[in-house]
Amino acid sequence: MKNSPFKLNHLRWLVVSLVALATVINYIDRSALAIMWPGIAEDLGLDKSDYANIITVFMISYAIGQSLFGKIFDAIGTRLGFLLSIVVWSVSIALHAIATTAMSFAVFRAILGIGEAGNCTRCNQG
Numbered sequence: 001m002k003n004s005p006f007k008l009n010h011l012r013w014l015v016v017s018l019v020a021l022a023t024v025i026n027y028i029d030r031s032a033l034a035i036m037w038p039g040i041a042e043d044l045g046l047d048k049s050d051y052a053n054i055i056t057v058f059m060i061s062y063a064i065g066q067s068l069f070g071k072i073f074d075a076i077g078t079r080l081g082f083l084l085s086i087v088v089w090s091v092s093i094a095l096h097a098i099a100t101t102a103m104s105f106a107v108f109r110a111i112l113g114i115g116e117a118g119n120c121t122r123c124n125q126g
Contacts, residue, residue, distance in 0.1 A: 022086065026119045029093065029112065040105075050102040054109050061110035065117025072118070085118020 033040075037051055073081035092111035099105040 026116050054106045057106040058109040058113040061113030062117050065114035069118035089115030
């Protein structure tokens with residue numbers, strides 16, 4: 001009864017559900033800045049140009065992160081790579097709270113872009 005097909009099948013669906021949840025959270029994180037920008041801009045004294053620069057930094061780091069995490073997954077495996085991606089992404093989200101300038105906010109968004117890229121890289125592997 002220890003290795004029953006029911007338990008294994010249940011575990012597979014649990015893993016698929018957790019990956020799907022991580023992907024949904026990933027997309028919410030990515031789009032949340034557009035919704036929260038007016039308040040952030042007011043708090044930090046930023047303008048539309050800063051917003052454009054921060055989004056550009058995020059997109060460039062996301063592109064770099066795709067390649068970086070592809071190599072990381074090849075080196076350490078999908079499970080550990082996905083874990084590393086979630087840790088980087090979670091730490092970067094926490095660091096957003098201490099941003100005080102456009103530069104610090106952009107750096108934390110860059111780290112977020114690198115971390116979030118690991119989720120899509122992981123999902124595309126077979």
